[in-house]
Amino acid sequence: MARIQIEGLGRRFGTTVAVDAVDLTVEDGEFVALLGPSGCGKTTLLRMLAGLIPPSTGRISLDGKDITAATPSDRDVAMVFQSYALYPHLTVARNLAYPLRCKGMRRTEITARVTAVAERLELVPYLNRRPKELSGGQRQRVALGRAMVREPAAFLMDEPLSNLDAKLRAATRTELAALHRDLGATFVYVTHDQVEAMTMASRIVVMNGGRVEQVGTPAEVYDAPASVFVATFLGAPPMNVVPATVTSDEAGVRADGDGVAAHLWPGRTPEHEVLLGIRPEHLVRAADDAALRLDAVVEAVENLGSEEVAQCRVGGAPVAMRGPRPLRLAPGDRVALTCALADLHLFDATTRRRLRWADEPADRAVAVG
Ligand SMILES: Nc1ncnc2c1ncn2[C@@H]1O[C@H](COP(=O)(O)OP(=O)(O)O)[C@@H](O)[C@H]1O
Ligand SMILES: [Mg+2]
Structure with a gap:
C-alpha cells in the first residue's frame, strides 16, 4: 500500500x-x-x-x-x-x-x-x-x-x-x-x-x-x-494561441482579432480580451459560411511522412495546421482556416487561465470574471 x-x-x-x-x-x-x-x-x-x-x-x-x-x-x-x-x-x-x-x-x-x-x-x-x-x-x-x-x-x-x-x-x-x-x-x-x-x-x-x-x-x-x-506545453506542434476580443451584437457572442472573425454562440457578454486556443490537428480549410474564420498566410510546409504541418501566420500570431499529407498548401498561399466550435478553447488574456462557459455546449455564453 x-x-x-x-x-x-x-x-x-x-x-x-x-x-x-x-x-x-x-x-x-x-x-x-x-x-x-x-x-x-x-x-x-x-x-x-x-x-x-x-x-x-x-x-x-x-x-x-x-x-x-x-x-x-x-x-x-x-x-x-x-x-x-x-x-x-x-x-x-x-x-x-x-x-x-x-x-x-x-x-x-x-x-x-x-x-x-x-x-x-x-x-x-x-x-x-x-x-x-x-x-x-x-x-x-x-x-x-x-x-x-x-x-x-x-x-x-x-x-x-x-x-x-x-x-x-x-x-x-x-x-x-x-x-x-x-x-x-x-x-x-x-x-x-x-x-x-x-x-x-x-x-x-x-x-x-x-x-x-x-x-x-x-x-x-x-x-x-x-x-x-x-x-x-502539450502537443506537437503545440496548441495555437491567437488573441481576440469577445463582444456581442444582435447575432450573439462573437470574437474578432487580427485575421480572426467568429460567430460563437447566441447570447450577450461584456467585452473581454481572450486568447483563442486551437490544436493544429483541428484546423481545416474554411467554407465561405464558416462561423469561425482565420485568415492565414502559409510560411512553410513540413513533411512528417504520413502528415504535413503548414506553418502559417494569422495577423501577428504563428498558427500551425496539421493534417493528412498532402495538404496541398505552399509557402505564400493565403488560406481561410476553421475548426469545430467544440474544438475551440478560450483563455483569459490576462490570467491566461481557461475560461469556463456556462451551459456548454448548447448555449456557449462566456462566464467572464
Ligand atoms: N541544490 C540546489 N541548490 C540551488 N538551487 C537548486 C538546487 N536544486 C535545484 N535548484 C533550483 O531549483 C529549481 C528547480 O530545480 P529542479 O527541481 O532540479 O527542476 P527540474 O527537475 O524540474 O528540472 C531550479 O531553479 C534549480 O536551479
Ligand atoms: Mg530534474
Missing part, C-alpha cells in the same frame, strides 16, 4: 523557490507523471518524497503516516535516478544486492530476490558484468532492478529514460507500463517528455515554476488544458 499525500510542500534554495506550496494526492497503485520544463521543480519535489532533502514548508504522508522528517531508509519508497547511480566497481549482481545487504537481509533471501528481479528484467546473462560493460538500456534496467529488489510500496523515478536513444525509449515505455501493471505499486515518474507522460501515466501533474498548473488524466490535460501554459 502506498497512498502519498502532499500538503503545502515547498522548498527554497537561498532565494530560489524550487517548489512552491504543492498539494497533491497520489492514490495507491497509481502511475503519476510530474511533467514540466527543465527547472520547474520536478526533481526537487521527488527528492523530498524520497527523503533526500528536507522540505522548507509543508508535510508528506504515506498511508496516513507523517513521513516528512523520516530518513530515506525509513520510507517504503525506492528512487531510480536519471544518472542510474550504479556502483562502477560492483558487478550487476552486487549492485542489485546492495540495498538488501545494507538492510542486513539473509544471503539466501538476497539471492532469491536478485534472481527474481534479474529474470523479470532479462538481466541474468549480465549478472557478472560491471556497469561499464553494459549498454545504456541494460544499465537503466539495473538501476530499475536495484529499486525493485527492495519491493517498495512506491517507486520514485527521475527521468529514467532520458539517456536512451529514441527507439529504446519507446520500447522501454511499453516495458515500464507493463511493469507497473505487474507490480501494482505506486509510481511517481518525473519527466519533461510529454510523450512519456501521455503514454504511461494514469494521471499527469503539469508543473510550471515550482507550482502545479493542472492535475488530470492524459485526456483531460490534452483536451481541456487549464491554462495557456498547459495548452502549449
Whole structure:
C-alpha cells in the first residue's frame, strides 16, 4: 500500500523557490507523471518524497503516516535516478544486492530476490558484468532492478529514460507500463517528455515554476488544458494561441482579432480580451459560411511522412495546421482556416487561465470574471 499525500510542500534554495506550496494526492497503485520544463521543480519535489532533502514548508504522508522528517531508509519508497547511480566497481549482481545487504537481509533471501528481479528484467546473462560493460538500456534496467529488489510500496523515478536513444525509449515505455501493471505499486515518474507522460501515466501533474498548473488524466490535460501554459506545453506542434476580443451584437457572442472573425454562440457578454486556443490537428480549410474564420498566410510546409504541418501566420500570431499529407498548401498561399466550435478553447488574456462557459455546449455564453 502506498497512498502519498502532499500538503503545502515547498522548498527554497537561498532565494530560489524550487517548489512552491504543492498539494497533491497520489492514490495507491497509481502511475503519476510530474511533467514540466527543465527547472520547474520536478526533481526537487521527488527528492523530498524520497527523503533526500528536507522540505522548507509543508508535510508528506504515506498511508496516513507523517513521513516528512523520516530518513530515506525509513520510507517504503525506492528512487531510480536519471544518472542510474550504479556502483562502477560492483558487478550487476552486487549492485542489485546492495540495498538488501545494507538492510542486513539473509544471503539466501538476497539471492532469491536478485534472481527474481534479474529474470523479470532479462538481466541474468549480465549478472557478472560491471556497469561499464553494459549498454545504456541494460544499465537503466539495473538501476530499475536495484529499486525493485527492495519491493517498495512506491517507486520514485527521475527521468529514467532520458539517456536512451529514441527507439529504446519507446520500447522501454511499453516495458515500464507493463511493469507497473505487474507490480501494482505506486509510481511517481518525473519527466519533461510529454510523450512519456501521455503514454504511461494514469494521471499527469503539469508543473510550471515550482507550482502545479493542472492535475488530470492524459485526456483531460490534452483536451481541456487549464491554462495557456498547459495548452502549449502539450502537443506537437503545440496548441495555437491567437488573441481576440469577445463582444456581442444582435447575432450573439462573437470574437474578432487580427485575421480572426467568429460567430460563437447566441447570447450577450461584456467585452473581454481572450486568447483563442486551437490544436493544429483541428484546423481545416474554411467554407465561405464558416462561423469561425482565420485568415492565414502559409510560411512553410513540413513533411512528417504520413502528415504535413503548414506553418502559417494569422495577423501577428504563428498558427500551425496539421493534417493528412498532402495538404496541398505552399509557402505564400493565403488560406481561410476553421475548426469545430467544440474544438475551440478560450483563455483569459490576462490570467491566461481557461475560461469556463456556462451551459456548454448548447448555449456557449462566456462566464467572464
Ligand atoms: N541544490 C540546489 N541548490 C540551488 N538551487 C537548486 C538546487 N536544486 C535545484 N535548484 C533550483 O531549483 C529549481 C528547480 O530545480 P529542479 O527541481 O532540479 O527542476 P527540474 O527537475 O524540474 O528540472 C531550479 O531553479 C534549480 O536551479
Ligand atoms: Mg530534474
